[in-house]
Amino acid sequence: MEQTRIKFDSDLLNKQFVENQLVQFVNCSVLRENGLRKEHVWVRNGRILDEKSVFFEEKKLADVQIDCSGLILSPGFIDLQLNGGFGIDFSTYNSNDEDYKRGLKLVAKQLLSHGVTSFAPTVITSTPATYHTVLPLVERSNASEEGAGILGAHLEGPFICSDKRGCHPEQLVVKSLGSNPAETIEQVYGNTKNIAIVTIAPELEGAQEAIKYLVSAGATVSVGHSSAKLETGETAVMSGARMITHLFNAMQSYHHRDPGLIGLLTSSKISSAQPLFYGIISDGIHTHDSALRIAYHTNAEGLVLVTDAIAALGMSDGVHKLGTQTIHVTGLEAKLDGTNTTAGSVASMPYCIRHLIKATGCSIEFALRSATHKPATLLGITGEKGTLDVGRIADFVLIDENIDVKATFCSGSRVFLQ
């Protein structure tokens, strides 16, 4: 068969590739472990191929060459904390399952335009009834033309510290896990199957046991919305916690004699074999640029970008919902009704990546890795997602130097074009 070469924005890419079609993405800077490389990416049946084997064993040329116009080809972005977007709030269950799923799908679809190919729908502090209803609907899926893939739910609460609840509804906060944390968790959440991440305040009664239980159930545990002291945070890490939720936000400020959870960044008790990650909202509002720089310079490896975006993401200024709370949005600022409390963000992942580079002077490769490989490492899914290594699912984005998303590909098929 004669080889065809087409531009990444060609109409011919509106349809999916046929089975076994050999596709080669050329003329791009590919994000590899050793930086951006002028290399190619080979895809067949939705997976990244070992081009050397194709060359020397199959001795085949690609059926289709896709010219990426010199753009950066990065793994698709992974957002581990997303409350909603495009008018949909994941903590709100209105009428029926179908309605909720439709909302989830709508967000998943729209996220493709942000280059996000995997995300963890985040549910803030809610009633047990909400968890029981919503959790079974947040099923894991791979990205497709239907939308970004779902990694499982991120349950932010309700086991948090009331003083550090941020915009979470106070009356729904559960202040103790009681004498049988496993039972409490099951009572509040129901089936834990679809849980990817739980944000928990480690100082609560029974929290350490809860962390162990959640880890054994396959969830990633993150500490946050907490007044915990450093020692409690370290114990949580020993118990299996792997992450800090939106660093600096909803936790005790750093004090040099009482460092709190922020002190975990430089804790001597954390081994490099099992590094601790921290989500950070790099929108210039939730985290001052100076704080971004402090985090970046003290613990670059742990930095994971999250948007913590709410229903207002992708919408215009105005009044929006976050669970039962009312939020006022102006520009990139989201404030809880009648207060000065910052609610979730309205910044997109590309914006956060761009801002991180601007604020910290980090390399574009580092910033991209903080939204791809690192969150995938945290969730233990690098065998499938977050890298462009051989055998991985071919979810990636084409962006320019300004992190402007030009096209998004899921399983090798183009699913978004600017």
Add this chain to the structure above:
Amino acid sequence: MKLIIEENADCVADFAARYVARKIAEATDRDKFFVLGLPTGSTPLGMYKRLIEFYNSGVISFRKVKTFNMDEYVGLPRDHPESYHSFMFDNFFRHIDIDPKNVHILDGNTSNHEKECAEYEAKILEAGGIDLFIGGIGPDGHIAFNEPGSSLASRTRIKTLNEDTIQANARFFGGDLSKVPTQALTVGVQTVMDAREVMILITGSHKALALHQAIECGISHMCTVSAMQMHKCATFVADEDATLELKVKTVKYFKGLMALHRKLVEF
């Protein structure tokens, strides 16, 4: 025999690449395949880079090119970063439009080396012989893995590397001598001699004695590249540093011809 003397290694790479590009373009124009013999190593790297640039800017295509590599280690996995398969793929083939069916590299992992080598010679014949064989040379004047003492009538075969080469290669294997392959499959001196044209690239003062032996001394199996003196169309492309051991007279003579030689790479 021609000797091209260029200012530095970059100019050598540019000359070689232009020469190759022009030959390929001429053959393609006549709708004929051009058959290239190719080396690995640091000396030809610059040439490959330039050829990739020519390909990227649309000057040439490799669709009508067949290649035969000079050599490959025995027993080193194909995907090992130091294998010549890896070298050629990473530094050249993956960046151009050559059909993998037209690429030939000796397989150092077969159970029957003799058969592999005989088949390689047969494939060269089948392709109509090599139009242009490009080679580098070692400081001891070896071409491909035809170490000093190799027969000048040799053909593709298995060779045991000499101690110098093994020690020199240790740097590619974490300094661990035990990891360096001790054998290689290599085309013979006669295989190179059979090519219609040969071009030898040589750069750096550490190769100056080798160039002196290759072109100013007699033909000797202790400096296998000196066999090219008998080739009807051989070109040495050297940088200034590599000419340091040559007679002033030799250098002046060939420099006087540069205006003429420049014409070879115009396109």
